[in-house]
Amino acid sequence: FPDGKIKVIFVLGGPGSGKGTQSALLVKEHGFVHLSAGDLLREEQKREGSKYGELIAQYIKDGLIVPQEVTIALLEQAILKNYNKGATKFLIDGFPRKMDQALTFEEQIATSSFTLFFECPEKVMLDRLLQRGKTSGRADDNIESITKRFRTFIDTSMPVVDHFDKQGKVIKVSCDQPVEVVYDQVKKALSEKGV
Ligand code: UP5
Ligand code: MG
Numbered sequence: 279f280p281d282g283k284i285k286v287i288f289v290l291g292g293p294g295s296g297k298g299t300q301s302a303l304l305v306k307e308h309g310f311v312h313l314s315a316g317d318l319l320r321e322e323q324k325r326e327g328s329k330y331g332e333l334i335a336q337y338i339k340d341g342l343i344v345p346q347e348v349t350i351a352l353l354e355q356a357i358l359k360n361y362n363k364g365a366t367k368f369l370i371d372g373f374p375r376k377m378d379q380a381l382t383f384e385e386q387i388a389t390s391s392f393t394l395f396f397e398c399p400e401k402v403m404l405d406r407l408l409q410r411g412k413t414s415g416r417a418d419d420n421i422e423s424i425t426k427r428f429r430t431f432i433d434t435s436m437p438v439v440d441h442f443d444k445q446g447k448v449i450k451v452s453c454d455q456p457v458e459v460v461y462d463q464v465k466k467a468l469s470e471k472g473v
Contacts, residue, residue, distance in 0.1 A: 291396030341426030
């Protein structure tokens with residue numbers, strides 16, 4: 279994409295911190311296109327004829343980061359599809375969560391404007407995910423997978439947040455409050471950034 283043609287905001291935070299919930303609210307009021315890397319991977323996993331189905335299923339169950347080639351290709355495809363329909367503002371949720379992804383995406387697709395980061399105690403995220411697991415049907419909403427997801431978040435994904443933080447590009451919002459309260463903070467943070 280030519281420089282400045284699209285605006286990209288990354289939405290990061292631990293598993294269950296509320297990335298999807300807050301992104302959905304922003305779509306309603308701000309007209310962003312919301313792309314969840316996890317959702318795109320789950321769709322690809324189900325797609326008939328996908329050669330990555332089994333690989334994705336295994337990585338998700340183990341809470342590991344799917345090789346960047348797969349995820350970046352899915353994101354690029356989704357961005358392009360929406361861009362061709364006139365969209366220019368993208369919330370990219372749950373990505374990048376490994377340094378290689380962050381570098382490749384910014385080099386090949388677009389530089390992010392900033393990252394919205396949801397800070398959340400692990401206990402709160404655990405309770406939410408176990409609760410959601412009763413009905414979500416997600417293969418990784420069980421205690422074994424959740425434990426692995428937390429590990430990966432700390433070891434692999436936090437370095438990405440630190441990387442953008444060093445560039446002064448991280449907005450932190452505490453997620454341990456009711457959805458509306460978190461959303462008010464998100465909106466305040468975005469308006470300070472002129473969004
Ligand atoms: N909830 C939300 N906000 C609340 C609030 N303020 N108060 C009370 N409850 C609240 O929320 C989770 C649950 O909490 C929901 O039930 C919600 O109602 C409630 P949600 O908004 O879904 O949180 P989110 O942060 O989106 O949680 P999610 O489980 O989607 O986070 P993950 O980051 O774990 O999942 P994701 O889908 O992004 O990734 C899944 C897997 O895909 C990864 O583990 C990895 O294996 C793979 N992946 C890659 O390999 N590469 C990638 O680039 C991305 C993903
Ligand atoms: Mg999500």
